Amino acid sequence: MFALARRRCLQSAASTPIALSASIPTFLLPAFHTPAPRTFATTSPCHSKIGSAPLSLPPDVSFKIIVPPASGRGARVQPMSTVQVKGPLGELSMQVPAYLTINMDPALAGPTLTVQNSSDAKQRAMWGTTRAYLQNHILGVSEGHSAILRLVGVGYRASVEPSATTVEPTYAGQLFVNLKVGYSHPVELGIPWGVKASTPQPTRLLLEGPEKEVVMQFAAKIRMWRKPEPYKGKGIFVNSETIRLKNKKIK
Structure with a gap:
């Protein structure tokens, strides 16, 4: 009932604001005014300028x-x-x-x-x-893109092999990454086309290639075999990845 009365007062206020202010006490006037919408931020939105920035093109590229070719008239997909x-x-x-x-x-x-x-x-x-x-x-x-994988754990190491026993090559001359990360079976992964893998150290694996998406996707595929865990800090870390250690669970 009070809501209907308030709505009628607001409608009458829109038509005759002078009569409303004259018929309602002053201390009740703020209740009949619609407040302005509030925003979470007080600053104006600032859009990114990455799209309009010019591409940096080296002289040897x-x-x-x-x-x-132009599509026919009425084509739905350009x-x-x-x-x-x-x-x-x-x-x-x-x-x-x-x-x-x-x-x-x-x-x-x-x-x-x-x-x-x-x-x-x-x-x-x-x-x-x-x-x-x-x-x-x-x-x-x-210049090329690269990803450095760090194998942290007792006995964890990686090597690049010319052949594999568990997977078949998908192209001629394909190399394979052999991981020893605590499994009883060998973990062998075929290196994608265009990606170069090397092991400067037994616990370091360097991936290089011209296409960033392929390099990082292969690095994520290797990381899936031993994701970093937060209790002992063991796992496969990509580039500067870190993990915050937790206290041991005590029952």
């Missing part, structure tokens, strides 16, 4: 855009352009969405990406993502 990046360590390609445009003006510091509608959430998200992928490809074909 070629950056080529292959434009697809064809995507292909970017080919070639350098001393290899060649990589990546498809770019149709709403992204790459400006190759020599007057700019490097290739710059723009989107058709910067207010669209999907285009704004893929703007920075595509730019980051392209920059990783450029860095991969010029």
Whole structure:
């Protein structure tokens, strides 16, 4: 009943605010005013500028855009352009969405990406993502990406072998990573194409390759065999990964 009365008062206040202030005591007026919406942050939102930043292109890397043929009228899916990046360590390609445009003006510091509608959430998200992928490809074909795996544990060690007994090679000349991490059976993993593995120390495994996604995915696959545990600090650590130790459980 009180809610209905309050709603009627608010409707009448919107039409005749002077009459409301005259008929209601002053100390009750704040209860009939709708408060302004509050936000969690007092500062204005600041969007990332990664997408609009120019790509850093070394002189020994070629950056080529292959434009697809125009689709017929009424096509629901627009064809995507292909970017080919070639350098001393290899060649990589990546498809770019149709709403992204790459400006190759020599007057700019490097290739710059723009989107058709910067207010669209999907285009704004893929703007920075595509730019980051392209920059990783450029860095991969010029300098390469690497991942260092540390084997922490008594008797843990790794080696690179030319053959394996539990898995079959998927391409000619494939090498295999042999892990000894406390299992009774051998753990053998085939090294993906384009990735180079070496063991500078028995407890260190170095992975190198031009494509960052493939290198880090293979490192995660190796890490799955012995995830770092928080009680003794044993496991396979990738790069600068650490873990906070816990106290032993006491029953």
